[in-house]
Amino acid sequence: MARDRIRATVTRLQRHYRSQRTAPTSTLVHTPHPYTRALGLTAVVLLGAWLGLLIVGSVRTPVGPMDTSMTLRPSLSGGTKINVSPLGALELDTHVAPIRLDVDVDQLDPARSQALVEHPERLSGLQSEVTSDVTDGTTGLALRSCVAVVSGATALGLAVYRRPRRALAAGGLALALLAASGISAYATWNPKSVLEPKFSGLLSSAPSVVGNARSIVTEFDVYQKELARLVTNVTKLYDATSTLPTYRPDPATMRVLHVSDIHLNPASWHIIGSLVEQYDIDVIIDSGDTMDHGGAAENGFLDPIPDLGSPYIWVRGNHDSAATQRYLEELDGVHVLDDGRAVTVAGLRVAGMGDPQFTPDRSVAAQGDPAERMAGIRLASALRDQKRAGTPVDIAVAHNPVAAHETDGEVPLVLAGHIHNRRNEILPRGTRLKIEGSTGGGGLRALESDEPEKVRTSVLYLDRRTKRLQAWDEITLGGLGLTTAEVSRHLPEENQPGATPSPIRFG
Template sequence: MDLTRWAQGIRRAATGRTVRLISRAVAGSVVAVVGVWLGMALGGPVLATVGPVDVGMSAELSLRGETVVDAHPLGSLLFDTHDAPVRLRVTLENIDSNQARAMLEDPRLSDRLPALLEKELREGVSALALRSIACGLAGALIFSLIVFRGLRAALAGLLAGVVMIAGIGTTALLTFRPGSVVEPEYTGLLAGAPSLVGDAESIVTRFESYRGQLVKLVDNVSQLYDAVSSLPVYDADPTSIRILHVSDIHLNPIAWNLVRSVTAQFKIDAVVDTGDLTDHGSGPEDNFVKEIGRLGVPYVFVRGNHDSKATQRAVAKQKGAIVLDDSVKEVAGLRIYGLGDPRFTPDKSVPVDSDLESLAALGRAHAVRLGQAFEPVDLVAVHDPTIAKGFSGSAPMVLTGHSHARSTELLPSGTRVLVQGSTGGAGLRALEHDEPTPVMASVLYFDRETHRLRAWDDITLGGLGEQSVQIQRHVENDPGRTISPEPTIAPSPTGSTVGTATP
């Protein structure tokens, strides 16, 4: 009996020691992490010179691995450069615009400038890395000593800091993605976006390398900081066709502010609206469409399920408007096919069929008709994504809306379907939820010779605001891919109309 109690006592003591050791290890690790963070934050930042720009650099622990370029007050660029839990922040402190202009215009530097900027940037990042490591380890040692008041615990904290920094550094190196520089995410003023982000066609065709993009970034920032009274005019690339895709405006006048601003800032060649411009398709709503005639660029429109035939006629009367309904038109150099939505949801006397397969079949039927009755097209515009997918293989690109949520999908046929969010923040629906529906639109960059999509910018305005925006750049990986029609047995496009439940 005494032996049993003795054994139980030993087990309790061993368990207690194990718990204490684990607790001390966890506490020591937490203290080491906090110490590394404090050390990097307080002593890590460095000031470097990259060409004509004085650049502040800092590294900070973060749940998301990324690189942020802060060009305050113009905005910031975010690059998804690595997966390690550390954020590299680059702040443009000062720029000598005269030196920048001289460097960029000097033909003797045209070949050496990328390498020069890359060398200076690498030196700055190396200095930041060494300083951050030293300060992080010092922070882990000092903070552990302060908390635990013992040399052994402080050395253990230092060791934990070494392991953590080594792990972060190794992960950052193994997951580094230099190609992410061509797909920045911009946040800031809409007016500053085109110059700071840069032209997509230029990036794809002339700045595919990391070094080349450094020159473009310095050039854009130099222009912005050199402008005293106004921002510079966006230098439109003559080899690209720029299309603004909007959808589901739903009578929200904020949408026209966005369309006007983007059209001017990005030098848009044409606007494509994939429907639901109105809410009820009624006569009083016709006045809302008059803004189309004031844009000064072609406005391609396909009817949505909230737009009546009367709305379609009202749009057609506006200057620059091009209504497509099972028809093709060449606009800004692109052959565009458009199909109006077969439903009119606000008319409660007309039954609305919610059979998705019927919608898909309708899309396939019109795709067959498109292939038989028209020459090949570059772009298809419809309202409903289900109908849109029926055009798989009929064109390289299909634009659609309806769902009030942006997404894109590359179909097996090679056709890319881009579903636009609501450019009107879903109209009054924006106020039905705790957070307003974002206002969304996209700028599409097409090659002027091949008529294929090269890149696109997704523009998002938080809620109902219109001053600060977020822009995400995407690059088409295989713009010259083969589009293979999918063999289908499609019914005649004529007959009863079908539909889905309205969002």
């Protein structure tokens, strides 16, 4: 079918061009505008270049213990995509250009893989080997792509125009476009893009590929070193038989799972429990709207919380009633925060303020942002009291971001929810505000929408000694009826390689 469509397109272009050449003299006044001819030539060049890349623009090359195929593809955004079938894919924002590099991991060479397993000391030399392999592969791919693009555009130009000069012009324009794309990719090349990879498929559930906060800060400083790390981890994944590798947590790193706006979605407890086990979570922090209407009939929904496997810190949202709060206070392992109350859980000092409004109660008029700001001011005052008492707070929690903004300068990190979208910002006085999306995918009300809302949660990596944020993973799952999964790694600006530590003091 594809060949028939290509043949039909070429035939139409030939007929159009011949009709212009054989038109009677009396119709010359209707000769197409030069812009039209230029657009036609551009279409021929782009189609020919694409066909050339499709047919011959790929190289097979070994990268460490893996056999890979490298291909250049047209793209609006650029970047690099590494497909590790059947485990999933890894996307890197390496460059901005109208071309994307696709790397398909075809298979793992048994002999080379076994040699790494039997001789772990060879991993120390894997970095230089991978760097050399990638350099050789991309160099060969660049040369092959040039030939493919020029040949494809020239051949299609000759088939359409039947004039060698026009065909050569098409080939030359294709080469110029490829050169411009290469220059754009070189000018925007970002070797540190590996600091924020995006995983999909089964890879998104393998924290051993993602790493830990300690290794991120100390070992992600060199691009070649991370290439070796990726190859090594893929080797381990392929070497596994039925399960993904067991994650070994870094004892110097504390892991906090931030959830919000569950809105009565029972699937959320299964998701949270799985993440607690997979990431070895120390503390769960829920920034509210766990319920939907806040009635006593909904309280049984909260019963799975004590069995999640980690302490649960909770603040009231505008969909959570006082009855909901009292019910949670009676559950084992749950720490309810309100009125600026602070608790120390697993060595982490957390304070929070419940939402001052309960919007499902139609008998009480909503007070809006002024009430939220006043709640935030009370929370900020409580944070100052904690500092004066010698027990500074590590993380503050409020449901509404309006209230969270009022804690700026009083705490290193404040968590919020409410808007069902992720946001991350540094407030004017240095506090980092992290707003989580809906861990319940908007709750059962998502069934009313045409498109399901995605399930969002984040794993925060904190230094166990200083309690400062080192990195975080944003986990995004497909909504109701979907099975997609992504994990994106992010680092604070002060933890980027070569950055100077922040001088801000909160204690």
